[in-house]
């Protein structure tokens with residue numbers, strides 16, 4: 001039996017929130033793959049799109065680790081299936097997708113983070129929360145060109161407009177990041193229904209306060225409900241409880257083939 005490069009403990013929670021009749025978020029939390037998809041489209045089309053993506057990525061569950069090609073191939077298959085769904089509106093149903101896979105590189109354990117759309121993947125390391133994924137959204141573009149502050153973006157009427165998706169007539173490529181894993185890392189994968197209610201500071205406080213990943217996921221969803229939960233809310237929390245590294249690749253060794261935070265377009 002192959003030992004996985006990262007041993008994880010994880011938990012997940014999802015809730016329709018207080019204003020929406022349907023939960024169009026979907027999640028997958030089975031090692032070595034953890035993801036959240038936030039569906040969009042009329043009636044139940046968004047729910048079908050997000051659950052289709054989860055179904056496709058479920059084929060990756062149960063392996064010790066994945067590589068970039070596994071995840072890219074699953075993206076391609078998922079996109080084909082969502083594009084084939086019946087379109088009840090102009091551009092058809094669509095979904096965001098973000099998450100993290102356990103990956104092996106040179107005998108070491110890495111987090112392979114992927115994103116298309118405005119769901120988010122964060123990492124809590126050494127007590128500090130860092131957003132790894134970069135939103136594909138109109139307000140993110142305005143933040144980057146300096147015409148909108150992050151505070152203003154939170155209340156901007158365009159805050160839910162994504163610039164890349166799976167389906168919805170879009171072909172935009174996912175972004176990828178390959179990060180060396182360290183024992184004690186905590187990853188959070190969540191939908192915008194969480195980040196629309198809680199600030200990064202509030203999210204960090206919950207992640208530091210709750211030791212069990214399941215308790216942390218439950219508490220994040222609970223806090224979003226206390227703040228109004230205007231959208232569906234989903235949180236997946238993944239802890240690295242052990243990272244197996246090859247003897248010549250100890251933590252702290254520079255590995256110039258894999259940046260601490262790199263980015264690759266498909």
Ligand code: MN
Pocket residue numbers: 038191192193231232
């Ligand atoms: Mn949402």
